[in-house]
Amino acid sequence: MAGKLMTQREVNGLYELTENAQKNLEESQYYNEDLAPTKLNERTWTTYNIAALWVGMSVCIPTYMMASGLMAAGLSWWQAILNICLGNLIVLIPMQLNSHAGTKYGIPYPVFARLAFGIKGSHIASIARAVIAAGWFGIQCWIGGGALNGVISVISPAWGAWSGGIWVSFFVFWALNVWIAYKGEEAIKFMESWGAPILGILSFGLMAWALMSVKASGKGVVDILNMPATYEAGRFWPIFLGGLTANIAFWSTLALNIPDFSRYAKSQKDQFRGQLLGLPTTMAAFSFVGVFVTGATGVIFGEFLWDPVAVIAKIGSPFAATLGAVGIAVATLTTNIAANVVAPANGISNLNPRKISYRMGAIITGIAGVAIMPWKLLSSAGAYIFGWLGTYGIFMGPLAGIYIADYYIYRNKVIDLEGLFNGEESRYWYGNGFNIQAIYAWILAITLPILGKLIPSMSFFAENGWIIGFLIALIAYPAMMKKDSSSLVDENEEKTMTEKVNA
Numbered sequence: 001m002a003g004k005l006m007t008q009r010e011v012n013g014l015y016e017l018t019e020n021a022q023k024n025l026e027e028s029q030y031y032n033e034d035l036a037p038t039k040l041n042e043r044t045w046t047t048y049n050i051a052a053l054w055v056g057m058s059v060c061i062p063t064y065m066m067a068s069g070l071m072a073a074g075l076s077w078w079q080a081i082l083n084i085c086l087g088n089l090i091v092l093i094p095m096q097l098n099s100h101a102g103t104k105y106g107i108p109y110p111v112f113a114r115l116a117f118g119i120k121g122s123h124i125a126s127i128a129r130a131v132i133a134a135g136w137f138g139i140q141c142w143i144g145g146g147a148l149n150g151v152i153s154v155i156s157p158a159w160g161a162w163s164g165g166i167w168v169s170f171f172v173f174w175a176l177n178v179w180i181a182y183k184g185e186e187a188i189k190f191m192e193s194w195g196a197p198i199l200g201i202l203s204f205g206l207m208a209w210a211l212m213s214v215k216a217s218g219k220g221v222v223d224i225l226n227m228p229a230t231y232e233a234g235r236f237w238p239i240f241l242g243g244l245t246a247n248i249a250f251w252s253t254l255a256l257n258i259p260d261f262s263r264y265a266k267s268q269k270d271q272f273r274g275q276l277l278g279l280p281t282t283m284a285a286f287s288f289v290g291v292f293v294t295g296a297t298g299v300i301f302g303e304f305l306w307d308p309v310a311v312i313a314k315i316g317s318p319f320a321a322t323l324g325a326v327g328i329a330v331a332t333l334t335t336n337i338a339a340n341v342v343a344p345a346n347g348i349s350n351l352n353p354r355k356i357s358y359r360m361g362a363i364i365t366g367i368a369g370v371a372i373m374p375w376k377l378l379s380s381a382g383a384y385i386f387g388w389l390g391t392y393g394i395f396m397g398p399l400a401g402i403y404i405a406d407y408y409i410y411r412n413k414v415i416d417l418e419g420l421f422n423g424e425e426s427r428y429w430y431g432n433g434f435n436i437q438a439i440y441a442w443i444l445a446i447t448l449p450i451l452g453k454l455i456p457s458m459s460f461f462a463e464n465g466w467i468i469g470f471l472i473a474l475i476a477y478p479a480m481m482k483k484d485s486s487s488l489v490d491e492n493e494e495k496t497m498t499e500k501v502n503a
Contacts, residue, residue: 133257
C-alpha cells in the first residue's frame with residue numbers, strides 16, 4: 001500500500017515518476033508528454049552523442065563570425081582565440097552545474113525553471129530564453145539562406161542580379177529548418193551524430209583553401225599569423241571585455257536550457273564528459289579556422305572578410321561555392337535546430353501544456369525568427385558582437401546565478417518531481433504561482449549592467465554584464481529565500497515519496 005503513495009523512483013541516482021504519479025498528472029494543466037520527465041529507458045544519449053551535439057552546435061557560422069568579428073573589431077588573431085577560449089571555459093561552469101538536474105530528474109528547462117520562479121513564474125524565465133532563441137533561429141536561417149543564395153548566384157549570374165533571390169533562399173532554408181525541428185528530438189540526435197564528421201571536413205576545406213590561396217599570392221602562414229592588432233590606443237580592454245561578455249553570452253542561453261538535452265543522458269558521467277570534450281575544444285578549434293581564414297582574406301583581398309558567405313562568393317568557382325554552401329547549410333542546420341528550437345518550443349508549450357505541443361511551439365518559433373528581422377542583427381560585426389550578444393547576455397547571467405543558487409545552495413539538489421506539475425497544491429506554487437523573490441533577484445542583478453549600457457561612465461558594468469549579473473544573483477537569491485522553507489523537501493519527505501530500486 002505504501003508503494004502506491006510513492007511518486008518518484010530512483011535507480012542509480014537517476015529519478016523518474018512512478019506509474020501512479022503519471023496517472024495522477026494526466027489531467028493536470030501543467031503537464032503534457034513533451035514536458036514530462038524522461039523515463040529511465042528513454043535516457044539513451046552517451047558521451048559520444050552529447051559530444052557530437054556540441055560539435056554540431058559549435059561548428060557554426062556565428063562561431064566563425066565571432067572570431068573573425070573580434071579581429072575586425074581590432075584584436076589580433078591570438079587575442080581573439082584567447083578571448084573565445086576564456087569565455088567558453090567560464091560559461092561551461094554554469095552549464096555543467098545546470099545539466100545535473102536534467103540528468104538526475106529528466107526534466108526540461110521550463111520545468112526546471114519552476115523550482116526557482118514558481119509554476120507560473122517559470123513563464124517569465126522560459127519566454128525570455130525563447131525570445132533570444134527565436135532571434136538566433138532567424139540569424140542562422142539568414143546565414144544559411146545567404147549561403148544558398150550565394151551558390152545559386154555563382155551558377156546563375158542572373159539570379160545573383162535579382163534582388164529577390166536572397167529572400168527566396170532565406171525562406172526555403174527557413175522552411176527546411178522548421179520541418180526538421182518539427183520531427184522531434186530523435187531527428188535532432190540523428191542529425192547531430194552524422195553532422196559532426198561533415199563539419200570537420202568543412203573546417204579542413206576552408207583551411208586548405210586559405211593556405212593554398214595565400215601561397216599562390218607569394219606569401220605564407222607567417223604573413224597571416226603576423227597580422228597585427230588594429231585597435232586604437234587605449235581601446236584594448238573595452239574591446240576585450242566586451243568580446244568576453246559576448247563570448248559568454250554566446251552559449252549563456254544553453255547554460256540555462258541545457259536540461260532540455262541532459263535529460264536524455266544515460267548518466268551524469270556521460271553528460272559531463274560529453275560537454276567537456278565537445279564544447280571548449282570545438283569552439284577553440286573552429287574559432288581558429290575563423291581567424292585563420294579571415295587573416296588569409298586580408299592577405300589575399302586586402303580586406304578582412306568576416307562573413308564566410310562573402311568569402312565563398314569571392315572564390316568564384318561553382319564547384320567550390322557549391323561545396324562551401326553545403327557545408328554552411330549543414331553547419332547551420334545542426335546548430336540551429338538543437339540550440340534555437342528546442343528551448344523556445346518547450347517554453348511555448350509550457351504556457352499551456354494541455355493545448356500547445358512541442359511541434360506547435362517549433363512552428364511558432366520559426367515565425368518569431370522572421371519577425372525579429374535577423375538581417376538587421378547581422379548588419380555589422382559591431383551590431384552582432386556588442387549589440388546583440390552583449391545586450392542579451394545581461395539578462396541571461398542572472399538567470400544562471402538564480403538557478404544554481406536555488407538547486408545547489410537553497411534546496412541541496414532534492415526535488416519533489418510530481419510537485420513540479422501540480423497546481424495550487426504544489427510546494428512550488430509560492431504566491432499565486434510566482435516566486436516574487438526570484439523576480440526581485442533577477443531585477444536587482446540586471447540593474448547595474450543596464451545602467452552601464454545607458455551611462456558611459458558605468459560602461460564597465462555593461463562590458464562585464466553577464467559575470468556581474470551572475471554573481472549578484474548567486475548571492476542575492478539565497479539571501480532573499482533564507483526565511484522561506486515552504487518549497488523544500490526534507491529528508492523524511494524524500495524517503496516517503498521515493499521508491500529506491502537497486503540495479
